[in-house]
Amino acid sequence: MSVRRVLVLLVKELLMGPKNMIFIFALVVPLVITLLINLLVGTFFSGKPRLGVADAGESLLVEKVRQIDGLLLREYSSAELLKEAVADGAVDVGLVLPDRFDQQLIQGQPVELVAYVWGESLLKDRAMLGTTIATQFREIAGQEAPVVITMETLGEGESLPWEKRLMPLVVMMTLVFGGSLIPATSLVEEKQKRTLSAVITTSTSLAEIFVSKGLLGVLIAMFMSLVILVVNQALGSNPLLLIGLLLLGAIMAATYGVILGAFIKDINTLFAVNKATGILLYAPVFLYIFPGIPEWIGRIFPTYYMIAPIFEVSQRGAGWAQIQADVIILVLIILVLTGIVAYITQLARRKPEMLPGMAT
């Protein structure tokens, strides 16, 4: 196998790639989906009341509210900008804090405040914001809380916000879409256009073609999944380990894609196979979406070993010790898939009729 020829083929794939719809989809779709999830689940469906503040002084309120996870805080440089933001619905309630507000409050002097309320804000958000603001004012004024609150979660289980539950799905889609569909589509299209047979008649071997197409899938899948994790601020505490896991996941997906591309004759069949096997590929992500599903069910599916270590490291701060067993299984799966690809290259030579479009 010539490294130079593989690189030449890879560069060609990279240059021709942007003309392919699947290539564009592999780049755009994960970003659009993560954007939608962040917008819909992170803010729109987060249910968090949004408070806007235009602080003419340096009130402690801003810092105090910032500490409360259940609220979204936005600051504005003037009352006019705040009013505009409230009118646009960017925040539910806008509060104009005058200069020396805290001092007046602490000294018990009467204070006049202006509060803007967005007409479409929910009653419960107005109530939550109202009580939160009032309580923070009392704390600033030095009033002692007249109550002790004891909080308890009943039952066992983990409370994961929806954006975290959906994260494995997005990462898995990115890896599988980019990693497997790019090499598979590229191989199938080349077979349909008969360019694959033409290239094989040169000194380029089938193995070199497989490697170059697989490498393209690995590069795109890894790059995009990394982008997705960065965008979602989910690199975790061990980014190097995470990058290694993404690489392994991308290799697994790309090897699977090469196998698909080798056996499938046309694009329609490829999409049909992809649709049919999709549920098997994505099955493990349902473990995260619905935490009540027993973990052993996920372990039946090979892609579990692709996504589980990534999720553990990025979302739960796991280290090598906690994931090594799953990673070893992942490496074994990759070795099996690589063995199948190697067998295919032999098969193409010995029994070309079994692999239409790839006869040497």
Added chain:
Amino acid sequence: MNLSIITALLRKDLVLFFSNRFFALITFLALFAYAILYYLMPAEIDESLEMAIYAPELPTSLLNELTEQGMVLIPMESEQALKDAVLEGSYPVGVILPTNFIPNLVAGQTGQVYLYFSTDFEDEFKDLYAILFTEIAYMIGGKPLNIEVTEEILGEDRSGDQIAYRDRLLPLMVVMILMFETLGLASLIASEVSTGTLTALLVTPVRVEGLFIAKGILGVGLAFIQAFLLMAIIGGLSQQPLMMLVLLLLGSVLVTGLAFLIASISKDMMSAMGWGMLAIVVLSLPSFSVLIPGSVTNWVKIIPSYHVVDPVYRIINYAPTWAEVGDNMLILAASALLILGLGVAVLRRKFQ
């Protein structure tokens, strides 16, 4: 221009369009999927904070005041009943105010509140409930703040009559319906240009103008009919129907012009899909101005689809007058004609 030639071209294009099963399927699936999605989404927004409560000595006046603030307090018979209800997931939050809660507060002593959460209740919201009951305790204890608040409601006060999420999503659905149509038309034209069918047609009595009129009618017709059907199914024509129809027609002209532009830079169905998806993403952006208010800045107004999104949202939810949406209509009409003209010019240049 011979009307029979245009009719013949239209018939041919319709047959060709629906012979591509992929687009034909997508066309109808999308339409019904959007309608089903719309009806599956809740028609109302729950503005209340629902929680189970066990408070044997809570005065009715306080209960009423809390209810007025949007809280729905479901009384439980005992502490154990409350815990069981939260554990089973019947209520996400349960609160116990012990028997001496109010007397303690009134006497200036510290009260005690127990808050219980179900396992799937998100951690970040728990503090808000603690703050809520802290403030209630302050109020019961009679510790007023020396603050005079002037409250101003901006826009129509919709408390108790909130706009449902599905009606916020509707403008996005309309843009998607219109734009999916673009994919089909662009793909059809791109394949006709690449196979030389369009050029071949010009050796017949068909003239260039006739070709574009036929394609234009096809694009506008298909886009308009689908958007109209969606609106008819979901009841979007119940307010200002004429205004809505004019708006959808202008939107259809806009996407037809875009289809011409996409077709001029596409080689085949795959590249038309690629460019079309890019156009869909860009044209969808203004929908977020109503879907997630405040999420996009004023720059989205330069995207022509904003002038579809904004009036659709207002017609569905506010029944505006013609004067109120006049600006949108004029800008939309101008940009639709400009893009259509540009699309025709570029495409004409490509295949002639």
